[in-house]
Amino acid sequence: MNADYKKMAGRLMVALDYPDAEQASELVRKLEGIPCYLKVGMQLFYTAGPDFVKSLKDKGYSVFLDVKMHDIPNTVKGGSHSVTRLGVDMFNVHAAGGVSMMQAAKDGAETAVAETPGLVMPTIIAVTQLTSTSQAVMNNEIGIDGSIEASVVHYAKLAKAAGLHGVVASSLEVEAISSACGPDFKTVTPGIRPSGAGMGDQTRVLTPGQAILRGSHYLVVGRPITASKDPRTAAEQIIEEMIRA
Ligand code: C5P
Numbered sequence: 001m002n003a004d005y006k007k008m009a010g011r012l013m014v015a016l017d018y019p020d021a022e023q024a025s026e027l028v029r030k031l032e033g034i035p036c037y038l039k040v041g042m043q044l045f046y047t048a049g050p051d052f053v054k055s056l057k058d059k060g061y062s063v064f065l066d067v068k069m070h071d072i073p074n075t076v077k078g079g080s081h082s083v084t085r086l087g088v089d090m091f092n093v094h095a096a097g098g099v100s101m102m103q104a105a106k107d108g109a110e111t112a113v114a115e116t117p118g119l120v121m122p123t124i125i126a127v128t129q130l131t132s133t134s135q136a137v138m139n140n141e142i143g144i145d146g147s148i149e150a151s152v153v154h155y156a157k158l159a160k161a162a163g164l165h166g167v168v169a170s171s172l173e174v175e176a177i178s179s180a181c182g183p184d185f186k187t188v189t190p191g192i193r194p195s196g197a198g199m200g201d202q203t204r205v206l207t208p209g210q211a212i213l214r215g216s217h218y219l220v221v222g223r224p225i226t227a228s229k230d231p232r233t234a235a236e237q238i239i240e241e242m243i244r245a
Helices: 003-009 021-030 042-058 073-085 099-115 135-142 148-161 171-181 208-213 231-244
Strands: 012-015 037-041 063-069 090-094 123-127 166-168 186-189 218-221
Touching: 003 231, 012 231, 021 042, 021 231, 037 042, 042 063, 063 073, 073 090, 073 099, 090 099, 099 123, 099 148, 123 148, 123 186, 135 148, 148 166, 148 171, 171 186, 171 208, 208 218, 208 231, 218 231
Parallel strands: 012 037, 012 218, 037 063, 063 090, 090 123, 123 166, 166 186, 186 218
Antiparallel strands: none
16 A cells, blocks of 8 residues: 555544444455545444444444534533543534634543543544525525525634644635634545535535645535445545645
């Protein structure tokens, strides 16, 4: 495995959006040997829970626990303490919870790390505007005026002020985030669609190559891999496209 391949595969986060551990494990088996990040979201975590996350860690994967916490600071601090103790490499909270909630997430993780020898501080990122949210929905339903980009950058600045390490956003917004928060502030970008793939419920989408060119640190890909007849080839093709870009 050459260095470019390993590096790019590590920037691909495969979303294990499955209803049970068996189906998720089956995909993991099909992807065996590809050093990608694995993302466990609410569908899988609510059913397969901490044991499944630990099994991925035992196999040597980096794990992003996409549980998007959004609650009062004390509760988020507790949640963050619990998920950090699982040994996840990354997890997230909603920036809409505000600065003190995001600081509480950091506090909870730091407390867990201080209590547990060998535990490494996870990367904590904030969800800005979901990649399924269009400007019309944000303006008319969520009640936030202005452009998506302005809202995303506003949330990114709050996340940075709270001491978080990055944000989830569309790769369309990466340039604006990086100029506001610096190039080391991590951008995790769902809404990735290889050309020809269906959009599903996503609205703000780019191809893997476009996302890399725009500077996304991590690309989150679900259905283009999980719904493919040949998930391994789909993942390999995405990594190849990322390398070419
Ligand atoms: O199947 P698809 O590639 O659209 O999956 C995208 C994944 O990224 C899903 O697991 C979804 O929950 C997640 N996600 C997202 N938008 C965000 C945050 C996470 O689509 N803002």
